Amino acid sequence: MHVLITGGSSGIGAATALAYARTGADVTITYNQGEERAAEVVKRIKEAGVRGAAVHLDLEDHATIxxxxARAGAIDTVDALVANAVRWGNIQPGSMAFEDVPAAEWSAAMHANVVGNALLVQEVLPGMRRRRWGRIVLVSSGIGEEGVPGPGPYGTAKMALHGMARALAWEAGRDGILVNVAVAGLTVTGVRPFPQDVLDRLAARTPSRRLSTAEDMAALIVFLGSAANHNLTGEIIRDGSNAGRSAHAI
Ligand SMILES: NC(=O)c1ccc[n+]([C@@H]2O[C@H](COP(=O)([O-])OP(=O)(O)OC[C@H]3O[C@@H](n4cnc5c(N)ncnc54)[C@H](OP(=O)(O)O)[C@@H]3O)[C@@H](O)[C@H]2O)c1
Known part of the structure; x- marks a missing residue:
């Protein structure tokens, strides 16, 4: 199996790449600005004894998709796609009133995170249809469903992925392609440190009394995006961290 993971140069994407590699899957990751970090992830993928590659992809520049x-095709046709990369934009709660968010920011968020991911799926679908097998996992955020005060483009774009997955599940299911959304809550990746007291209070509100790590999300994504998933499709699967709700509420 060959998996394409966007945003594999960091955080959840990098952990997912390594988790797939440990299952024996070949992995191509994409990076945007983190070419060196991507090379390090590829080194670790190969250490697992599988093929690995890194290619540049910028969701804001559709011409790169x-x-x-195509470059991922140097390894093989893409059997599974993990659409994990994100253009964050301004997600700082309370940093801006909704009415002050410029139209350009709305457009940029949708252009990258919605249209960019749709175009990405369009690129991998024909190969999956030919093989009559495929898995697609779209990575979303609890911020979409929970909401935060202030800027809205990030969460709104994430919610569009839920609609995309529902449409795709029906559209591609007859060709053996299963499409699901993995919804991350606040996930401890080490990339954006949060104050420990905030993390502790969020964790206390979850059933398992802990926040997920990048590796926890990776395990969920690998299940949804592999042959272990026999017939789960069109579903919105929320990781346990979602129960902690948003840091803004603490
Ligand atoms: N961590 C959390 O608490 C959390 C919570 C909810 C949802 N999520 C979702 O989980 C996914 C991964 O999050 P993360 O925390 O692992 O993020 P991260 O560590 O910030 O990594 C983001 C990845 O996206 C890539 N990227 C950034 N801008 C891009 C662009 N314009 N085009 C293509 N790729 C771009 C980055 O590439 P470079 O570094 O190479 O530039 C990086 O590989 C995202 O979809 C995010 O919305 C995360």
Missing amino acids: APAV
């Missing part, structure tokens, strides 16, 4: 998928 088809070439990235």
Whole structure:
């Protein structure tokens, strides 16, 4: 199996790449600005005894999407796609009133996170249809469902992925392609440190009394995006960290 993971140069994407590699899957990751970090992840993928590659992809520059998928094809056709990369934009709660968010920011968020991911899926679907097998996992955020005060483009774009997954599940299911959304709550990746007291209070509100790590999300994504998933499709699967709700509420 060959998996394409966007945003594999960091955080959840990098952990997912390594988790797939440990299952024996070949892995291509994409990076945007983190070419060196991506190379380090590829080194670790290969240490697991599978093939690995890194290609550049910028969701804001749609012209990079088809070439990235084509370059991933040097390893093999893409059997599973993990659409994990994100253009964060301004997600700082309370940093801006809704009415002050410029139209350009709305457009940029949708252009990258919605249209960019749709175009990415368009690139991998024909190969999956030919093989009559495929798995697609779209990575979303609890911020979409929970909401935070202030800027809205990030969460709104994430919610669009839920609609995309529902449409795709029906559209591609007859060709053996299963499409699901993995919803991360606040996930401890080490990339953006949060104050420990905030993390502790969020963790206390979850059933398992802990926040997920990148590796926890990776395990969920690998299940949804592999042959272990026999017939789960069109579903919105929330990781346990979601129960902690948003840090803004603490
Ligand atoms: N961590 C959390 O608490 C959390 C919570 C909810 C949802 N999520 C979701 O989980 C996913 C991964 O999050 P993370 O925390 O692992 O993020 P992260 O560590 O910030 O990594 C983001 C990845 O996206 C890539 N990227 C950034 N801008 C891009 C662009 N314009 N085009 C293509 N790729 C781009 C980055 O590439 P470079 O570094 O190479 O530039 C990086 O590989 C995202 O979809 C995020 O919305 C995360």
